[in-house]
Amino acid sequence: MRIPFLLLLRNTRKTDRARGSDTPVFLKAMAPRGAAFALLGALALTGCRQDMHDQPRYRPFAATDFFGDRRASRPAIPGTVARGMLKTDTGYWTGKAAGKEVERYPLPLTREVLERGRDRFNIYCQPCHGAAGYGNGIIVTRGLKNPPSYHTDALREAPIGHFVDVMTNGSGSMLSYASRVPVRDRWAIAAYIRVLQQSQNVKAGDLSAEERQKVNAPEARAAEPKKEAAH
Amino acid sequence: MSQIFRPSSNAVSKISLLVVVLTVGFLGWALWGLAYSPFATRSKIPFDQPVPFSHKHHVGGLGIDCRYCHPVVERTAFAGMPATETCMSCHTMIWTNAPMLEPVRQSWATGKSLEWNRVHDLPGFVYFNHSIHVNKGIGCQSCHGRVDQMPLMYQVNTLYMDWCLECHRNPEKYVRPRDKVYQMDYEYPANQAEVGARLVAEYKIQKFTDCYTCHR
Structure with a gap:
């Protein structure tokens, strides 16, 4: 980072004036700064690394080349008993x-x-x-x-x-x-x-009188709000 | 000694000021557009999968509940991917010769896992937990979109932090009754402001916006 900043800060006007060039000096002075900005931009882009996004750890069910079956989530070793899971009952x-x-x-x-x-x-x-x-x-x-x-x-x-x-x-x-x-x-x-x-x-x-009445009066049943279907 | 600035410098300086403003504005707009485009967010792009599994057919067409295949979504951080056994619960009996399902049958016969491509890929520094969201009344559809209309799975939202925070700051806008969480075509009532506020209180939803809520 130090070099681009030095470029930005460097005052080039003096040398251009000494040369007696016809080109407006401020434009010339801007050229190295422009280059420095471009360089900074390029550096910023190369800064887009994904290390924090793709961390060296496995998420559930991720694939891996480390194990033969390609599973990072390891199946329990046969005979493993989790606490409270002996299943004696x-x-x-x-x-x-x-x-x-x-x-x-x-x-x-x-x-x-x-x-x-x-x-x-x-x-x-x-x-x-x-x-x-x-x-x-x-x-x-x-x-x-x-x-x-x-x-x-x-x-x-x-x-x-x-x-x-x-x-x-x-x-x-x-x-x-x-x-x-x-x-x-x-x-x-x-x-x-x-x-x-x-x-x-x-x-x-087995039905109560009230329930039986409901069953026997289909029109009353139809008028009832429909039970919402399970999604 | 020549003048440093010639008369034309006036025009040049004014135009260059304008050009600078326009360029910066354009670059900002272009970067913003790029950052929110499917190119950067990977949203709206169907992923290739070993088996072209259609949520549209299984959820939209057959009405199978999300939890049939993602059974641990209510209990764990990870929603769970169906074991081959889950596919074979039906496909030992129907579509048994479909060439499309050959990888599933292979997996069933050999015990090797099917290797699906992760569609919703959060950065490694984000610790998202499905169970707390579905248990507090955030519908699957709120983040995953109309899965029941997707022949191949794709991401709908950006999954950017501002998108997460929009809901973490205003949960009352997005919360729904718990028994509607798995419903794909849920429509928020017109008085969602009231209903949402009531549900936020009832479900004791806290507006967690601390860094360590999601980043550890």
């Missing part, structure tokens, strides 16, 4: 204990759990299983074989652990969702599947 973690599907819901069952289940169901299950669980989701219209409907006697009577087992280990052509849906959410979804089953299998006698 196989019933909770897989829906199955000693080869038997869990019968009892292992978490406190609250409205929040059911709402969480609905939310997760609509993200991960609804594309194939359909919003009401008839196995008619949008992917089915694109050529997927119908997944089974939840509204069959076999599935109504299946233990709650069955659904968690299917989500955890997959079933038939359905792959495992364990890597995408944490176990707590899998149980929440299972609870919501029970809600769906109940919603499609209510006897008229």
